[in-house]
Amino acid sequence: MKFNQLKVRKKQLRFAKSPIHDWGLFAMEKVDANDMVIEYIGEVIRQKVADHREKRYERMGIGSSYLFRVDDDTVIDATKMGNIARFINHCCTPNCNAKIITVDGQKKIVIYAKRDIEEGEEITYDYKFPIEADKIPCLCGSRGCRGTLN
Numbered sequence: 001m002k003f004n005q006l007k008v009r010k011k012q013l014r015f016a017k018s019p020i021h022d023w024g025l026f027a028m029e030k031v032d033a034n035d036m037v038i039e040y041i042g043e044v045i046r047q048k049v050a051d052h053r054e055k056r057y058e059r060m061g062i063g064s065s066y067l068f069r070v071d072d073d074t075v076i077d078a079t080k081m082g083n084i085a086r087f088i089n090h091c092c093t094p095n096c097n098a099k100i101i102t103v104d105g106q107k108k109i110v111i112y113a114k115r116d117i118e119e120g121e122e123i124t125y126d127y128k129f130p131i132e133a134d135k136i137p138c139l140c141g142s143r144g145c146r147g148t149l150n
């Protein structure tokens with residue numbers, strides 16, 4: 001089914017302080033399992049450009065960036081141009097999935113509900129960060145928490 005034929009009734013969402021980390025994204029209405037929640041909007045850039053930007057963001061002290069890896073040569077950067085999807089936090093037992101779909105040759109990241117989500121629940125997905133040496137402790141607080149983001 002083409003992306004624009006999807007039932008793209010925008011979900012009522014809001015960003016607010018999160019018990020997981022800083023700001024998060026919350027459902028303002030019930031979301032049914034498998035419904036599309038939001039697209040992760042940002043600039044589509046090549047891996048090389050993302051590497052340079054990541055170093056620049058580190059130098060600027062903005063640390064963790066709004067970079068979302070799509071595949072081994074495509075990254076979506078929501079730092080300068082993005083939507084509220086960039087506020088979605090990680091959870092080891094998330095209520096959403098991030099799926100990559102291709103629409104007219106353009107790769108898009110769409111966040112779908114894995115299960116029914118109640119009004120007021122925080123929207124989360126598994127970041128699936130690559131394993132790294134310097135660990136980022138995970139604050140998701142869920143029973144199945146793996147302890148680190150990477």
Ligand SMILES: Nc1ncnc2c1ncn2[C@@H]1O[C@H](CN(CC[C@H](N)C(=O)O)CC2CN(CCC(c3ccccc3)c3ccccc3)C2)[C@@H](O)[C@H]1O
Pocket residue numbers: 018020021022023024061062063064065066079086087088089090091137138139140149
């Ligand atoms: N389960 C978890 N456990 C522990 N930590 C978690 C978990 N889930 C998410 N996180 C944290 O959230 C990050 C992902 N984050 C998700 C949303 C985040 N909650 C938020 O409130 O922004 C988006 C990134 C946070 N950054 C914002 C930078 C900001 C900035 C930073 C410093 C100084 C000034 C400005 C900035 C602002 C504008 C432009 C550029 C940078 C992007 C992860 O990388 C991790 O650090």
